Amino acid sequence: MSDDGRSDRVVHKVLERQARKYGDRTFLYFKDDKFSYRDLDGAASRVASGLQKIGVSKGDKVAIMMPNSPEFLFLWFGISKVGAVEVPINLAHKGDVLTYMLDQSDSSLLVVHCDYLDRIEAIQKDIPKIRQVVLFDPQAGSHAGLTKPVVQWPDVVNNDGAYREGEVLWSDPSCILYTSGTTGPSKGVMLPHNYTVFMGEIVWEAAEYTEDDCLYNALPLFHGNAQQLSFMPALLSGARTALAERFSASRFWHDVKRYGCTEFNSLGSIVPILFKADPKPDDADNPLRLMVCAATPKDIFRPFEERFGLSLVEIYGMTEFGLPLMNNLRDRKPGSCGRPRRCAVKLLDDNEAIAGPNTVGELLVRPDGDYCMLLEYYNMPEKTVEAWRNLWFHSGDYFICDEEGYYFFVDRKKDALRRRGENISSYEVEKSINAHPAVLESAAVAVKSSMGEDEVMVCLVLRPDFSLSPEELMAHCEKRMAYFMIPRYLRFMKALPKTPTERVQKHVLRSEGVTEDTWDREAAGYEVKR
Numbered sequence: 001m002s003d004d005g006r007s008d009r010v011v012h013k014v015l016e017r018q019a020r021k022y023g024d025r026t027f028l029y030f031k032d033d034k035f036s037y038r039d040l041d042g043a044a045s046r047v048a049s050g051l052q053k054i055g056v057s058k059g060d061k062v063a064i065m066m067p068n069s070p071e072f073l074f075l076w077f078g079i080s081k082v083g084a085v086e087v088p089i090n091l092a093h094k095g096d097v098l099t100y101m102l103d104q105s106d107s108s109l110l111v112v113h114c115d116y117l118d119r120i121e122a123i124q125k126d127i128p129k130i131r132q133v134v135l136f137d138p139q140a141g142s143h144a145g146l147t148k149p150v151v152q153w154p155d156v157v158n159n160d161g162a163y164r165e166g167e168v169l170w171s172d173p174s175c176i177l178y179t180s181g182t183t184g185p186s187k188g189v190m191l192p193h194n195y196t197v198f199m200g201e202i203v204w205e206a207a208e209y210t211e212d213d214c215l216y217n218a219l220p221l222f223h224g225n226a227q228q229l230s231f232m233p234a235l236l237s238g239a240r241t242a243l244a245e246r247f248s249a250s251r252f253w254h255d256v257k258r259y260g261c262t263e264f265n266s267l268g269s270i271v272p273i274l275f276k277a278d279p280k281p282d283d284a285d286n287p288l289r290l291m292v293c294a295a296t297p298k299d300i301f302r303p304f305e306e307r308f309g310l311s312l313v314e315i316y317g318m319t320e321f322g323l324p325l326m327n328n329l330r331d332r333k334p335g336s337c338g339r340p341r342r343c344a345v346k347l348l349d350d351n352e353a354i355a356g357p358n359t360v361g362e363l364l365v366r367p368d369g370d371y372c373m374l375l376e377y378y379n380m381p382e383k384t385v386e387a388w389r390n391l392w393f394h395s396g397d398y399f400i401c402d403e404e405g406y407y408f409f410v411d412r413k414k415d416a417l418r419r420r421g422e423n424i425s426s427y428e429v430e431k432s433i434n435a436h437p438a439v440l441e442s443a444a445v446a447v448k449s450s451m452g453e454d455e456v457m458v459c460l461v462l463r464p465d466f467s468l469s470p471e472e473l474m475a476h477c478e479k480r481m482a483y484f485m486i487p488r489y490l491r492f493m494k495a496l497p498k499t500p501t502e503r504v505q506k507h508v509l510r511s512e513g514v515t516e517d518t519w520d521r522e523a524a525g526y527e528v529k530r
Contacts, residue, residue, distance in 0.1 A: 049159045
């Protein structure tokens with residue numbers, strides 16, 4: 001480190017330092033290809049050189065619409081070398097939402113894979129700030145429908161890698177990541193370089209990565225989790241990585257064994273989905289030693305570890321603040337998100353009073369270091385101020401803290417339900433529903449009743465070749481949850497609507513409400529026993 005380390009706490013500086021140290025050591029596996037630390041750094045330098053030649057300079061916003069691929073990583077580090085700001089776009093977006101993000105972020109350059117070119121053609125008149133497009137098209141197809149200036153990917157990267165190095169600081173913006181926008185327009189979370197380095201360090205520390213580890217990533221690279229919680233800690237620890245195009249439950253264990261992966265960073269419902277697969281005698285015959293995950297149901301925590309021969313390390317994270325709550329390998333409590341790590345936290349009830357032990361409250365957070373959280377909601381000063389009420393960042397999530405200082409997630413404030421004067425955690429409802437052996441996954445949402453309050457609706461997906469009647473599920477619920485939590489409505493679906501990061505889009509389910517294929521226990525005459 002030079003001086004106090006601040007000049008090295010920059011995304012591309014970490015890569016350059018490790019490339020000098022590890023050289024030809026393999027860093028990345030992708031399908032049948034592999035890339036060394038030196039390969040990655042050289043490719044990033046060629047991206048930086050090419051970007052400068054087409055006019056990209058420090059502070060410019062570069063939007064990316066690319067699937068998981070080595071080229072995405074080349075872009076990430078190349079944009080950092082130029083001092084530009086990465087704006088990764090969720091590949092599910094199109095139309096008005098895509099227009100909004102490209103315009104709101106002030107992106108001037110868009111790098112897009114040909115599979116998504118039609119979406120850009122459809123909105124190109126509404127994104128005047130995009131001055132030119134870099135097109136990644138392995139088949140060299142036509143782009144006649146695009147009126148903006150186009151530069152082909154090979155023309156960007158076919159150079160000697162020489163670029164003009166500028167001063168990039170740890171406090172400079174590195175990327176803008178967009179929130180889900182379920183309660184309003186998506187907010188662009190502007191993050192500094194040190195945020196990514198800081199996140200990499202605390203995950204490296206909690207998971208105890210070494211040069212012998214290989215981290216498997218099946219999450220989309222446009223999501224901060226993949227970049228900050230997988231690839232950055234791998235870089236810092238000198239480990240290897242394996243990149244999948246997307247998560248596949250049927251391919252997961254094959255990939256883990258093929259590349260000798262020792263760690264997987266999980267999101268959403270992935271752990272329960274893997275656990276729901278039919279057990280095999282050799283389930284524990286795999287190289288994984290741990291999975292970093294979130295919201296694993298307590299009742300499957302130990303059985304999952306024993307079945308697959310690994311350890312689970314649970315965390316709680318948010319785009320704006322990273323990982324304020326974490327377990328680690330030596331300090332874990334099943335079902336808990338862990339304890340505060342390198343930050344101050346408190347829980348406030350709905351009256352803004354401190355919530356005592358085992359009492360529900362919203363999580364508020366403060367950093368204990370510099371430039372390790374969001375700089376601002378980009379171009380949304382009022383939202384930045386709102387989130388920082390009373391100089392504490394308000395997470396919007398409910399937690400309980402036990403007497404030992406471990407925090408337990410209860411629900412997102414916007415997903416919480418209230419029925420007949422009782423507060424209901426959608427998370428707890430889902431956990432009970434998912435415990436049925438025929439259920440693959442579920443989502444509990446509120447629908448308004450004629451009384452003006454919430455009724456509980458559960459949308460669920462059954463495991464393949466399993467059947468389950470509404471009455472059977474009601475009987476299961478009566479054994480596991482309070483009467484007021486038991487859903488009135490059940491909707492059996494082939495699949496839940498999800499983002500590419502495996503998060504259920506509850507706002508879609510809420511907007512669809514009670515559909516024709518929804519079972520209503522009151523209409524069916526089913527009476528819940530109290």
